[in-house]
Amino acid sequence: MMLSSILVLLVTNPAAMLSEMLSASTDALELCIELCAVYCVWLGIIELVDASGLGEKLAKLLRPLVKRVFKVEDETTQKLIAMNISANMLGLGNAATPMGIKAMQALDDGSGKANFAMIMLIVVNATSIQLLPTTIIGLRQNAGSANPSDIILPTLIVTFCTTVMGIILVKVISKFAKKIKLKRKI
Amino acid sequence: MSVYILPIIFVVLFLYCIYKRINTYDVFVKGAKGAIKLVVDIFPYIAAILIAVALLRVSGITNFLAQLLSPIFNALGIPTELVELVLLRPFTGSGSYGILENIFSSYGADSYISRCACVIMGCSETIFYVATVYISQTKVKKLLYAIPVALVCSLVGTILACLICKVM
Numbered sequence: 001m002m003l004s005s006i007l008v009l010l011v012t013n014p015a016a017m018l019s020e021m022l023s024a025s026t027d028a029l030e031l032c033i034e035l036c037a038v039y040c041v042w043l044g045i046i047e048l049v050d051a052s053g054l055g056e057k058l059a060k061l062l063r064p065l066v067k068r069v070f071k072v073e074d075e076t077t078q079k080l081i082a083m084n085i086s087a088n089m090l091g092l093g094n095a096a097t098p099m100g101i102k103a104m105q106a107l108d109d110g111s112g113k114a115n116f117a118m119i120m121l122i123v124v125n126a127t128s129i130q131l132l133p134t135t136i137i138g139l140r141q142n143a144g145s146a147n148p149s150d151i152i153l154p155t156l157i158v159t160f161c162t163t164v165m166g167i168i169l170v171k172v173i174s175k176f177a178k179k180i181k182l183k184r185k186i
Numbered sequence: 187m188s189v190y191i192l193p194i195i196f197v198v199l200f201l202y203c204i205y206k207r208i209n210t211y212d213v214f215v216k217g218a219k220g221a222i223k224l225v226v227d228i229f230p231y232i233a234a235i236l237i238a239v240a241l242l243r244v245s246g247i248t249n250f251l252a253q254l255l256s257p258i259f260n261a262l263g264i265p266t267e268l269v270e271l272v273l274l275r276p277f278t279g280s281g282s283y284g285i286l287e288n289i290f291s292s293y294g295a296d297s298y299i300s301r302c303a304c305v306i307m308g309c310s311e312t313i314f315y316v317a318t319v320y321i322s323q324t325k326v327k328k329l330l331y332a333i334p335v336a337l338v339c340s341l342v343g344t345i346l347a348c349l350i351c352k353v354m
Contacts, residue, residue: 009244028232029233036222044213048203118332136308143300151304158346
């Protein structure tokens with residue numbers, strides 16, 4: 001990506017290259033300082049959620065749902081998936097990742113192909129329901145928004161719709177895939 | 187109404203922590219400490235993506251792509267200003283925060299474009315990154331239909347986001 005744009009720049013505007021790169025990395029530094037402030041607040045809050053046992057409670061609440069959607073019987077796997085989803089709900093992608101990796105390992109059947117529950121986990125993660133888009137609200141606050149949290153409700157509605165749609169799609173496609181397999185065997 | 191959501195959540199959380207006899211100060215500080223490390227970890231990625239995006243922009247490639255794709259996106263109700271974000275979002279999480287920041291400074295944090303961008307960020311994920319990292323510790327080589335389904339859902343989410351921001 002960088003190479004091709006530099007090649008184009010060689011023809012169009014070679015003088016602009018370095019100054020653009022430097023100003024972009026300055027922007028990145030500024031953004032990181034802002035992000036650091038945002039993360040300080042939210043990671044502090046999240047630590048409280050965790051220490052008070054609310055995170056665990058949320059995960060427990062989600063477990064029956066996980067059992068139905070993912071069709072996983074093993075309890076530790078259910079718990080891992082529930083924790084992964086609840087971390088995602090709180091807008092904590094970084095905290096969700098280790099749980100997701102562990103859940104994937106638990107789901108792996110060694111066949112080399114992703115099974116139903118693994119695909120479901122990826123799709124649910126990709127459309128992740130967000131209760132609190134924490135980082136986004138923080139950045140928006142810093143950008144001078146009058147009411148940075150007014151995006152919570154629209155975000156909730158949209159991610160709810162896409163998550164439900166994702167779950168349904170995976171279920172439908174997996175059913176079709178099974179039918180095709182059965183036909184081939186016959 | 188949504189002004190009250192966060193304060194209420196925080197009050198409930200703190201009250202619950204006091205009820206549970208948790209030393210809120212110490213726990214908060216412990217969590218906040220993690221922020222520095224996290225930012226140091228993601229800085230190089232943000233820098234790389236922002237540099238790449240800046241180069242793409244100044245070389246005119248972005249503009250070209252946006253013009254090429256904007257009829258399709260516009261037909262779906264996605265404003266041209268958001269094309270860059272929508273295209274890069276599946277690949278980079280930290281980078282898309284950079285683009286979001288650009289959108290805030292170009293159009294104002296409370297504009298329709300910015301609000302759309304926020305909702306899009308909230309309802310989508312760095313699909314390729316997540317998929318790669320999640321299966322990295324397993325034997326899985328084929329993800330079958332996982333990525334296409336995830337991408338379709340993100341696209342529908344984007345369209346919905348642009349619609350809903352018009353009303354709400």
